Structure formats: C-alpha cells, structure tokens
Amino acid sequence: MHDSAIALSVIFGIVLISSAVGMYAGTRHKMNLEQWTVAGRGFGAVLVWLLMAGEVYTTFSFLGASGWAYSRGGPTLYIMAYLTLAYVVSFYFLPQIWEIGKKFGMQTQSDFFRQRYGSKNLAAFVSLIGVVFIIPYLQLQLTGLGIIVEVSSFGGISRVTAMLVAFALVAAFVFASGVRAVAWISVIKDFLMLFAAFFIGIGLPYMYFGGIGKMFTALVNAKPTHLMLPGTTTVMGHSWYISTVLLTSLGFYMWPHLFSAAFTAKSDNTLRRNAVIMPLYTITMPLIFFVGFTAILVVPGLAKGDLALLTIVRQSYPAWFLGIIGAAGALTAMVPAAILILAAATLFAKNFYREMISPAMTDDQVAKLARALVIVITLIALYFAIYSSTTLVNLLLLGYAGVTQFLPGVVFGLYWGRVTKAGVFTGLVTGIALVAYLVLSKQDPFMGFNAGFIALCVNFVLAVIVSLMTRAEANRFQQDPVSTARVKESA
Amino acid sequence: MHKPSWKALLVGSIPFLAMCFSIALWDRVYPFVLGLPFSIFWIVAWIILTPVCMSVAYRIETAHVAARERGKEGEAQHA
DSSP, X not given: OOHHHHHHHHHHXXXXXXXXXXXXXXXXXXXXXXHHHHGGGOBOHHHHHHHHHHHHSOHIIIIIHHHHHHHTOGGGHHHHHHHHHHHHHHTTTHHHHHHHHHHHTOOSHHHHHHHHHOOHHHHHHHHHHHHHHHHHHHHHHHHHHHHHHHXXXXXXXXXXXXXXXXXXXXXXXXXXXXXXXXXXXXXXXXXXXXXHXXXXXXXXXXXXXXXXXXXXXXXXXXXXXXXXXXXXXXXXXXXXXXXXHHHHHHHGGGSHHHHHHGGGBSSHHHHHHHHHHGGGGGGHHHHHHHHHHHHHHHSTTOSOGGGHHHHHHHHHSOHHHHHXXXXXXXXXXXXXXXXXXXXXXXXXXIIIIIIIIOTTOOHHHHHHHHHHHHHHHHHHHHHHHHTOOHHHHHHHHHHHHHHGGGHHHHHHHHHOTTOOHHHHHXXXXXXXXXXXXXXXXXXXXXXXXXXXHHHHHHHHHHHHHHHHHSOOOOOTTXXXXXXXXXXXXXX | OOOOOHHHXXXXXXXXXXXXXXXXXXXXXXXXXXXXXXXXHHHHXXXXXXXXXXXXHHHHXXXXXXXHHHHHHHHHHHO
C-alpha cells in the first residue's frame, strides 16, 4: 500500500473508534443539563484525572512546545514549570470551589460569580469574556489538527477536509454525550499521547546521536547558549520567566472549561488527590522537548518551529507509525476542542442568554439551547480556522493573560469577606483593558515582566482599594441555597 | 467551607521556590546530570518531587479538615 494510504487509514481508524466511544459514553444516562455539563458530579479520581489531563494537553503541547524548544530554547522551560505548579495552586482552591458548587448546584464559572456577588451583569460579563477567549483557543485546536493530519497523511487529506471531518465528529459526540464523551475519549488520547511521547522522545535522540545525553552534548557544543535564558530571544530573561510562571500557574484554572471540570468530581478529596498526582503527567513534556532539541541539529532552518516535531518524525519513521502520531495529534486537538465547545455553549446559554434575555427559561430549555449552540460554535470556529483572521490571532495572545484576570474575583470570593462586586468589576475591567493595550501595542514583555502579570497585580490592588471604599456586602456563599432561590423569585 | 491550613500552604510553596523563584541559581548547562543539562535535570527532578511535597500537604490538609468537622459536630452537640 502507498505510504499516504497507510497513514491515512491508521489516523481515520483511531479517530473514528474514539468518537464512537464518546458517543456511547452518554447513552446510559439521560442527558439533562446537570449530566451534560458536569456528569451529575459523579466522577472519581481516575476519570477526573483523565478529563483534566485530556483538557490540558492540547495541540500546543504537541506542536507548540516542541516548536518553542526548537526556535527559542531556554525560555521553553517555563512550560514544564507552570504545568506542574498549576496543580499545586489548584490544591488550595478547587476543593473549595467544588464544595460551593455542590451547595448551590453550579455548572459554570459564571454561576460562581452570580452566586457570590449577586450581580447578573457581572456574571454575564464574565461569561462573555470567557466565550470571547475560548473561540480563538478553539480555532487554534482546529488549525493544529489541520496541520497534523495534512502532514502525517503525506498530504493525502487537505487541511480543510481534515478540519471539517474532525469537527463534525466533535460536534456529534459533544451534542450526544456532553462531558462524559470528553472524559472517555481522553482515555484513548492520553494513552496514545504517552506512547507517542516516550517513543519519539527517547527514540529520536538515540537514532541520530546514540542517546539523550549525547544529543545534548552535541547541541551545547553547537549552540552553547541555546538552553539558557533568554535563549534565542532578547527579552525572555529571569524576570520574564518568574512573572510568566506565576501568571500561567495561578491563572490556569481560570479558564472556564478547566474551572467547571472541578464540578464533575465526586468529592472535594477527589480534587485534592488529583492535585497531588497530576504533576506526574507533566513528565511527558520533557520528552516532547527532546524531540524539539533533536530537530535543531537534524532539520535546521525550518521557518516555522511548530512543524519541527512532525518534520523530524516523518523523515525518521515508517508510515504506520506516522499514522499513530497523526491520530494522537488529532485527538489532542479534538478532546480539548470538545470541552471548549461545551463550556462556551453552556456559558452563553445559561449565563448570558437566560440571564439577560429570557429569565423564564427552565434548565431543560437551557440544555436544549446549549446543545444547539454546540453546532453554532463549531461552525464559527471552523469559519475562522479556514478563513484565518489576524484579529483572532491577537485574541489568542490575550487568552491566558485575559482569563487570569478572573483570579481576584475567585480568590477574594472564597477567602475575603470584605470584597464587593464593585471592587471585582473595577479590577477585572482594568486588568483586561491593560493587558489588551500592552499586548496589542507589542509591549509584552513590559520592562522585562510578563504584561499579563503586571495587569494582574493592578487588578488585585484595585479590587482591594475599591472594595474597601464601597459598602460591605453580604457573602452570598454563606446563605443557604433555598433562601437565595426565593430572593431570586421575588426580585 | 474550609480555608486551607497555613502548614499546607507552606509545604506547597516549596515547589514554587524550587521551580520558579530560584531560576537564577539553576539556569545553567553544566554540570550535566544523568545526561541532562543542569537546568533540565533540575526541572525534571522537581516534576517528580512536587507530588511528594503535595502528598505531605494532602496529609496535613485532610487531618485539618477532619479536625474541623469534629469541632463542628462538637459545637452542634453542645448547642
């Protein structure tokens, strides 16, 4: 058989089987809003682990991380550090968020703001900002998937065809089985990703240099400063590293889809245990970096670092193996895409549409609308991915720094009784405006520090000052759920 | 809702010191350890040591939560 046909059948077979597993995952449960969004809060440690690992390791981990290792060198260390430390951070607030979420029946990040601050405007604003940053992230997954499948099928499937097929499948299994589909497909995805990372991360340095140590010796001899900060860049020094690791590890769970994954857990201790073992999954990242470092000497001079991993794998392994890598890569895009679509659809239906436009909707009607929105959001992301727009690329640069601005509202909401909605609102709006200004006017890093980190500091300070200047408000987390429901009715 | 205990927070700050704030101390290529440049060895070592730290934090935290629950029950009985 022709190389392209072999690789293609492997990719298509694996992706199709995975999607079938996802469709099947929800069939034993009636898909109401609670099941569809948070799986009835019934996931034990293993499923929560798989779901979160599935969401976290996106096409960026595959292509972007090896691309950074290839083109930037030293600064890439930040990725391993923040992925490990994000779980450390989660230990100190995810169990608490779960507890509050259970008490008030929360399904989204906006529900948290709605309950704590009693302001539908703040909640709707939070949900809109969330959706605005999710769409470009989704588009990135699509584009990544297109590249992976095109390259690993030796051009047998075009970028656009691959995106269309994959996203029709994603929309179908999210529509049918919600978050359960995502968790079960993650089982296959995580296994493939681990296999791929170990095989190529250890295999490629051996193939070309006779070992990982020899590969690094050769690299250091050829490029003595590549592995130290700021690597090949001029601005990514130590202050950039520290501020970026802080920003990204603190802000990690502020992504709406990661935040709401906490609600799927069976208990708060499930999340604590999860936070303890999650860092071990990061061990695949150094292996992906080894591939990027190997590629520097083996396939030098690529214009796009993101293609380093696929280029070196394609020239080193047989077609069927490239098919497996292609399938792993495709699933690495599809799983996070699925949860992003689900989160965006629920946020928009529940926290924007119902709150602002049609307050009389029942949960079942919200669920119907959210499921319909799955298709709409998929189409929007497809449109952007095919007719790729530069505005969207800019939004993506803002994504991480943008969602992290939710942090003061969440942390103070949990731990500081004196915080007010005016304080949180002021900090949030200023933080987002500041980060947008700094990033879009190309002033990131700003004076050696990550622009998002500077915005976060301003955000925190403003939230404190404005809260203290405004009248104290009741902490609505301490009310009991029944009485708040009554207040809502009478209002 | 339980606030995390200070002791558990203190233990969790160890990985932050090791992987984030101290970068100036370990951002170097030599010496190679186990075939890895020093900075990469350091990061990989802490990917493995972090769960060890966090399992200590887990013990402290679950004991803390259990003690609080007992306290609450006690209060309820007295009332």
